[in-house]
Amino acid sequence: MEAGRLFEEGFYAAKEVRHKGTVDLVTQYDVAVEELLKSKIAEAMPDFTIVGEESGSEASRPDKAIYIDPIDGTTNFVHQIPFCAVSVGVWEGGEPVAAVVYNPILNELFTAQKGKGAYCNDRPIHVSGTADLQQSLMATGFPYTKVEMGRDFRWVIETMKNLLPFTQDIRRLGAASIDLCYVAKGIFDGFYECNLKPWDVAAGILLITEAGGRVTNHRGDPYAFGDPIIVASNSKNHDKIIEKLAPYEEV
Numbered sequence: 001m002e003a004g005r006l007f008e009e010g011f012y013a014a015k016e017v018r019h020k021g022t023v024d025l026v027t028q029y030d031v032a033v034e035e036l037l038k039s040k041i042a043e044a045m046p047d048f049t050i051v052g053e054e055s056g057s058e059a060s061r062p063d064k065a066i067y068i069d070p071i072d073g074t075t076n077f078v079h080q081i082p083f084c085a086v087s088v089g090v091w092e093g094g095e096p097v098a099a100v101v102y103n104p105i106l107n108e109l110f111t112a113q114k115g116k117g118a119y120c121n122d123r124p125i126h127v128s129g130t131a132d133l134q135q136s137l138m139a140t141g142f143p144y145t146k147v148e149m150g151r152d153f154r155w156v157i158e159t160m161k162n163l164l165p166f167t168q169d170i171r172r173l174g175a176a177s178i179d180l181c182y183v184a185k186g187i188f189d190g191f192y193e194c195n196l197k198p199w200d201v202a203a204g205i206l207l208i209t210e211a212g213g214r215v216t217n218h219r220g221d222p223y224a225f226g227d228p229i230i231v232a233s234n235s236k237n238h239d240k241i242i243e244k245l246a247p248y249e250e251v
Contacts, residue, residue, distance in 0.1 A: 002040070003033050003086050004104035007071065011105055017078055024144045025074045030054055033070035033086060041066055041088075048090070053199045061225065065091045067202035072101075073175030082106050087177040089202025096206035101177045110181045110207055118184050118210040127213040127234035128186040133244075136189035136237050138163065138170045139179040143195040151251055152195050155229075158246035159192070166244060180204025183232050184211035190233035190241050192218075194248065198225040204232070214238045218245050 010029030018026050034052045041050060049062035053069045066088060071077050073084030082105040090098040101110040110125075112118040118125050130136050140160075145152040164170055171188070173179055176196055182188045184207040205215050205223065216222060218229035220242055228248050231241055 001102075003037050003070070004102050006033055006036060007084075007086055007102075008104040010071075011077060011080060011082075011084070015078060021144050022147045023075075025078055026054065027071070027074065027078060029077070030071045030074060034068055037068050037070060037086070037088065041068075045090075051199065053197065063093060067091065067199040069177060069199040072177040072200060073173075076174045081174065083173040083175050083178050085175060085177050085181075087199065087203045089199075089204075089206065091202060096202065096209075099203035099206040101181050101203050101207065103178060108181070110184070110203075112184075112203075112207045112210040114206065114210070116210070118207045120181070120185055125185045125207075125211050127184060127208070127211050128189050129236065130189040130234060131236040133166050133237050133240040135168050136241075137168045137187075138241070139182065139188045139191040140170055140172055141174065141176055141179065141193040141196075142172065143193070145195055151248070154251040155194055155246050155248050158251050159244070162246055163241070163244040176200040177204050180232055181207055183213055183234070184208045186211075186234070190231070190237055192229065192231045192241060192245065194229050196230055201225075201230060208232050216242070218242060218248055 015027040034054045048064045048066045050066050069087040072087045077084040085101050085103040088100045097114045099112045143152045179191045183191050214235035215232045217227040
């Protein structure tokens with residue numbers, strides 16, 4: 001909640017915006033929120049390694065890890081679009097055990113503990129019951145690598161061509177953590193994206209599974225950090241979504 005107050009202050013303030021890549025933005029609030037979280041969490045959970053977007057290594061896979069995305073959806077944050085969040089996922093032994101995703105702008109606090117269900121603002125949440133792909137509202141995102149117009153870009157375009165006509169529609173909010181939370185809450189019926197980082201999904205994966213959903217890679221195997229594609233759903237339409245994805249290795 002303390003990080004959320006700093007986040008909200010920054011959302012409405014003038015920001016110093018730097019570029020980590022051609023279109024990958026970072027502000028002083030990304031760094032400040034991460035530093036606040038790291039100091040507080042390290043104090044409370046000293047035996048865990050903290051892996052943050054602004055200070056960690058993507059390749060780091062400690063046995064006891066806490067993955068922090070201080071501001072998921074920084075582009076939205078910079079443009080004052082209210083789909084952005086603090087995301088914290090706790091992993092132990094290669095599995096998620098606790099998760100928090102907090103959007104202070106919309107006052108949505110998503111939490112989950114392994115085996116104890118998923119919640120939004122302390123109310124239990126569950127995935128949708130939609131089995132028909134044509135009636136499924138999907139979500140996706142576009143990777144920063146799109147600017148290179150390489151394999152990721154081609155996969156996005158081919159998958160959109162394959163999937164869009166067979167869905168109710170596809171939304172693109174711009175923050176993977178929120179997309180995953182909205183699948184868990186039953187707002188979206190499914191989500192897919194390529195080239196996401198551990199801190200993007202570490203919290204959302206547990207929220208979906210605890211809400212009764214399913215998370216895999218594009219082959220239908222359990223999703224692992226480093227897989228090129230993540231697919232999340234209410235589980236009822238999951239295989240139908242995978243069937244429509246373009247073959248990543250061949251595009």
